[in-house]
Amino acid sequence: MRKICQFVLAIILTLATSWGQSHPASTNIPGAEYPRINADRSITFRVQAGQAQKVQVSLGFGQSVFDMVKGSDGFWEGTSKPLATGFYYYGISVDGFIANDPGSRTFFAARKEVSGLEVPGPESEFFAVKDVPHGTVRTEWYLSKTTGEIRRVFVYTPPGYEQSTARYPVLYLQHGLGEDEAGWSDQGHENFILDNLIAANNAKPMIIVNENGMTGVN
Numbered sequence: 750m751r752k753i754c755q756f757v758l759a760i761i762l763t764l765a766t767s768w769g770q771s772h773p774a775s776t777n778i779p780g781a782e783y784p785r786i787n788a789d790r791s792i793t794f795r796v797q798a799g800q801a802q803k804v805q806v807s808l809g810f811g812q813s814v815f816d817m818v819k820g821s822d823g824f825w826e827g828t829s830k831p832l833a834t835g836f837y838y839y840g841i842s843v844d845g846f847i848a849n850d851p852g853s854r855t856f857f858a859a860r861k862e863v864s865g866l867e868v869p870g871p872e873s874e875f876f877a878v879k880d881v882p883h884g885t886v887r888t889e890w891y892l893s894k895t896t897g898e899i900r901r902v903f904v905y906t907p908p909g910y911e912q913s914t915a916r917y918p919v920l921y922l923q924h925g926l927g928e929d930e931a932g933w934s935d936q937g938h939e940n941f942i943l944d945n946l947i948a949a950n951n952a953k954p955m956i957i958v959n960e961n962g963m964t965g966v967n
Contacts, residue, residue: 774853776867781852789831790868796850798843799823805842808832810859814842834870836936838863856936859927860963865936876938881948882908886940896964903930905940907947907954919956930961 770788773781783795794806794817804817804825817827838858840847849855849864856865867873884907893900907917922939924932933939939957946952 774866775869776854776865777852778854783852784850784866786868787828790834790870791829791831792866792868793826793828794841794850795824795826796841796852797824801825801843803842803844806839807842807847808837808839810838810840832868834868834872837866837868839866840864857929857931858925858936875945876941877945878941879945879948881944883944884908884910884940884947886934893964900961901930902961903934903959905934905943905957905959907943907956909954910956917954917956919958921958921960923962924959929963930959933957933959 771785771793774784774786774792777784783793785793785795787793796804796817798804801819804819804827805814806817806827806829807814808829813829815827815829817825819825838856839850840863841850842848849862853864853866855862857863858865884905886903886905889902889904890899891902892898910917922933924930928936939959943952943955943957947954
């Protein structure tokens with residue numbers, strides 16, 4: 750009887766461990782179970798498209814495309830190959846129409862809102878949210894003399910900035926091609942990176958300004 754109990758306990762512990770190895774992505778909307786990050790950093794996607802004939806996942810704007818399989822409940826599911834740690838844009842192709850994943854947050858890239866996915870790994874510690882003093886990311890609006898339009902800018906100020914009379918260096922940090930001024934805050938975690946570096950005395954407190962580099966002016 751004792752051996753049977755030990756065997757049952759071993760099965761329970763094994764199942765609990767395997768369940769703990771798969772978890773919703775940090776970039777999911779609240780309450781969404783999919784996409785899920787697996788232990789080998791492959792990603793399992795699941796979407797409902799009961800009337801569709803073919804559903805695919807397109808990672809990185811078509812750099813990696815794979816088919817999903819339809820279940821009897823009308824949900825389509827598919828798992829990617831193991832991915833390197835990092836941030837990925839992706840879309841769901843439903844009978845050829847590229848849509849955003851309802852379970853994921855969207856981010857501005859390729860001049861449109863697209864689904865995004867954060868694949869964690871040891872490198873993620875660099876921008877993890879830690880128990881350190883935190884700076885502030887604020888949104889400011891101004892009239893651009895270049896474009897003649899009201900434009901938005903993101904500004905990071907370090908911990909203690911509001912109480913300080915010191916002068917701070919300013920870093921003007923631009924986004925990638927097709928992204929916008931929100932990229933370094935939303936996708937790049939710039940505030941948490943600098944919070945952690947300042948707390949570890951690996952960077953001086955500074956201001957970061959994120960402007961939209963796409964002016965439409967030749």
